[in-house]
Amino acid sequence: MSVVDNQAAPWATVPPELQGEHGRELAIEMLRRMLRVRMFEEATIELFHAGELPAMVHLSIGQEAAIVGACLATGDSDYMTGNHRSHGHPIAKGAGMDRLMAELLGKATGICHGKGGSMHLADFSVGSLGESGIVGSAIPVATGAGLAARTLGEQRVCVCFFGDGAANEGVFHESLNLAAVWNLPVVYVCENNGYAVSVPAESLTSVPDIATRAVAYGIPGVAVDGQDVVAGYQAARTAVDRARRGDGPTLIEAKTYRFHEHAYGLRVKTAYRDAAEVAAWSDERDPVVLFERRLADWDLVDDAARRQVREETAAEVAAAVEFARTSPAPDPAEAYRDLYVTEEDAR
Amino acid sequence: MTTPQRERPRAEGGRAPGFLQAIRQAQYEEMHRDPTVILMGQDLRANVFGAAEGFLDEFGPERIRDLPLSEAASVGMAAGAAMAGLRPIVDLTVASFMFGAMDQFISQVAKSRYMYGGQARVPVVYRQALYYHGGTAAHHADRPYPMFMNVPGLKIILPSNGYDLKGLLKSAIRDDNPVLCFEDANLWGRRGRGGPEPEAEDHLVPIGSAAVRRSGTDVTIVGIGHGLVQSLEAATELEAEGISAEVVDPRTLVPMDWPTILESVRRTGRCVVVDPANRTCGAAGEIAAQLVEECFDALRGPVVRVTTDDVHVPFSPALERQIYPSKDKVVAAVRRALA
Numbered sequence: 001m002s003v004v005d006n007q008a009a010p011w012a013t014v015p016p017e018l019q020g021e022h023g024r025e026l027a028i029e030m031l032r033r034m035l036r037v038r039m040f041e042e043a044t045i046e047l048f049h050a051g052e053l054p055a056m057v058h059l060s061i062g063q064e065a066a067i068v069g070a071c072l073a074t075g076d077s078d079y080m081t082g083n084h085r086s087h088g089h090p091i092a093k094g095a096g097m098d099r100l101m102a103e104l105l106g107k108a109t110g111i112c113h114g115k116g117g118s119m120h121l122a123d124f125s126v127g128s129l130g131e132s133g134i135v136g137s138a139i140p141v142a143t144g145a146g147l148a149a150r151t152l153g154e155q156r157v158c159v160c161f162f163g164d165g166a167a168n169e170g171v172f173h174e175s176l177n178l179a180a181v182w183n184l185p186v187v188y189v190c191e192n193n194g195y196a197v198s199v200p201a202e203s204l205t206s207v208p209d210i211a212t213r214a215v216a217y218g219i220p221g222v223a224v225d226g227q228d229v230v231a232g233y234q235a236a237r238t239a240v241d242r243a244r245r246g247d248g249p250t251l252i253e254a255k256t257y258r259f260h261e262h263a264y265g266l267r268v269k270t271a272y273r274d275a276a277e278v279a280a281w282s283d284e285r286d287p288v289v290l291f292e293r294r295l296a297d298w299d300l301v302d303d304a305a306r307r308q309v310r311e312e313t314a315a316e317v318a319a320a321v322e323f324a325r326t327s328p329a330p331d332p333a334e335a336y337r338d339l340y341v342t343e344e345d346a347r
Numbered sequence: 348m349t350t351p352q353r354e355r356p357r358a359e360g361g362r363a364p365g366f367l368q369a370i371r372q373a374q375y376e377e378m379h380r381d382p383t384v385i386l387m388g389q390d391l392r393a394n395v396f397g398a399a400e401g402f403l404d405e406f407g408p409e410r411i412r413d414l415p416l417s418e419a420a421s422v423g424m425a426a427g428a429a430m431a432g433l434r435p436i437v438d439l440t441v442a443s444f445m446f447g448a449m450d451q452f453i454s455q456v457a458k459s460r461y462m463y464g465g466q467a468r469v470p471v472v473y474r475q476a477l478y479y480h481g482g483t484a485a486h487h488a489d490r491p492y493p494m495f496m497n498v499p500g501l502k503i504i505l506p507s508n509g510y511d512l513k514g515l516l517k518s519a520i521r522d523d524n525p526v527l528c529f530e531d532a533n534l535w536g537r538r539g540r541g542g543p544e545p546e547a548e549d550h551l552v553p554i555g556s557a558a559v560r561r562s563g564t565d566v567t568i569v570g571i572g573h574g575l576v577q578s579l580e581a582a583t584e585l586e587a588e589g590i591s592a593e594v595v596d597p598r599t600l601v602p603m604d605w606p607t608i609l610e611s612v613r614r615t616g617r618c619v620v621v622d623p624a625n626r627t628c629g630a631a632g633e634i635a636a637q638l639v640e641e642c643f644d645a646l647r648g649p650v651v652r653v654t655t656d657d658v659h660v661p662f663s664p665a666l667e668r669q670i671y672p673s674k675d676k677v678v679a680a681v682r683r684a685l686a
Contacts (some may be wrong), residue, residue, distance in 0.1 A: 112464030144427020174420030341523035
């Protein structure tokens with residue numbers, strides 16, 4: 001697959017967004033949130049092997065830069081939707097990890113009270129309007145959040161995450177067309193990880209760069225290196241600013257790669273990815289490693305400060321696991337709650 | 348669930364609105380009442396379907412939106428807008444067009460609140476006409492509400508007169524849950540066409556409340572949509588034979604007003620259900636099953652269904668008419684129930 005390579009030119013020096021004290025704080029936050037996503041998911045692997053996860057999980061390991069870059073370009077009141085591979089999206093949007101982890105273990109304290117699980121996380125308190133286990137199905141929902149923001153005269157935008165597979169769903173076309181004709185404040189972020197489960201994107205998708213489909217809707221389309229958190233941030237920032245100005249949607253394609261199987265624990269008998277390809281991405285294109293190396297090269301965040309972020313994040317994740325493990329299972333009656341808003345909810 | 352109500356639609360020549368008038372009034376009043384209500388639909392601004400005259404001028408282009416032929420995105424977008432603070436009404440026009448949006452209805456509209464543990468509120472209304480019995484043939488004449496009765500998380504209203512349509516639609520717009528409003532197009536021309544009803548602004552019919560349209564002692568006829576009209580006609584004919592039929596109008600299919608239906612059937616011991624949907628797994632089947640489970644001891648005969656036959660809707664009038672419920676079929680069903 002083709003990868004837009006931004007490594008060579010622009011990053012010889014600290015990019016403007018990361019300059020100054022505020023810039024350094026942003027850089028640390030980028031690192032922190034990528035590490036949260038990474039370590040949270042590494043913890044789920046351990047829980048899987050310990051037999052504590054009720055179901056398989058779809059991991060974003062390898063795709064953290066695309067997620068964090070776009071989420072950090074939004075504000076707390078902005079909206080976000082995710083997909084089946086979206087533990088990382090609410091985390092990147094600012095959600096606390098305790099209740100997310102508890103949800104993965106199906107506990108009463110889970111963010112969805114144990115009714116959503118891995119593929120349907122949501123944390124409305126940070127604008128995370130939910131993930132869709134059905135591929136592509138949340139794209140219209142995100143578009144609607146943009147419509148609400150516009151109609152209510154709010155300055156909010158919605159970032160809509162989906163994968164290369166979802167870009168072939170009908171609602172992708174319908175939604176981008178609608179967002180374009182109505183100038184809705186939505187940023188569509190396609191994490192192209194190269195494979196729709198087992199099938200290479202190039203054999204299912206009509207164009208090498210999904211971003212070029214933006215032309216069909218008369219909106220900007222941008223392909224970025226999905227392993228570069230700064231590139232993702234910059235592209236999303238431009239798109240978010242544009243949306244907030246009322247100038248309409250943008251389609252961003254982040255070229256990335258999932259380091260693990262489609263679902264962790266899934267055994268696909270036929271090798272559909274070359275082992276050397278997987279190794280090349282994992283070894284040379286790890287977004288966390290790449291960013292840490294840059295932070296060192298730029299003399300922006302030194303070893304001790306980075307170590308501190310790692311240790312703090314590891315402690316947060318350990319606490320989340322502990323919280324989840326020690327939380328009770330939901331009351332069986334929970335299965336019958338939340339079907340409808342009731343008068344009880346209104347009180 | 349409310350207590351059983353004995354209500355009649357207002358008499359012909361009174362001020363009961365026709366269907367299109369009821370829709371217009373309900374939407375107009377609620378859009379004035381609540382600035383977060385928006386109306387979206389195909390061919391809306393041009394008022395092709397007749398219920399939105401003057402709306403664009405009154406409420407402006409941000410709140411009155413023509414939709415592209417994108418049913419799936421339209422349905423899901425309305426749900427997302429509802430989750431983010433609006434109360435959208437989506438006019439899908441013809442119920443058969445819902446099929447292009449099934450994933451959105453089921454995966455997003457119906458499930459979001461539940462899946463996310465109650466974090467989401469999805470106050471959205473989808474309106475669609477049951478556009479059958481008029482030569483529209485297989486692609487426009489579906490009556491798909493039973494499919495949606497099988498999906499938890501949705502409320503479903505199906506009024507049989509303009510008075511109820513207005514009151515139920517207003518309740519639906521104020522409801523914090525997704526509501527599907529099915530409008531039986533065979534009732535469009537029936538009643539009203541007079542002036543507006545300014546005094547009726549707070550006329551609300553609660554969702555989940557059936558109405559007993561006619562009291563009787565020998566048999567209960569539950570009539571859905573146009574089936575209610577056929578039930579009343581059959582009851583009149585049966586009265587001449589000395590058969591006293593009680594006629595119940597569910598008005599809401601989800602949540603169904605079981606107490607009212609069960610109370611009536613416990614009294615009469617016999618039941619016929621008239622349902623314009625297809626026979627298999629229809630609303631009639633669900634009502635019959637509930638009756639058998641909940642008041643078997645009171646039944647003195649079989650619960651008989653009068654439904655559309657399990658075929659697609661053919662085009663030719665010579666073929667189409669026979670497949671639907673009719674007054675004569677209801678009368679025959681009552682005789683069978685009483686046999």
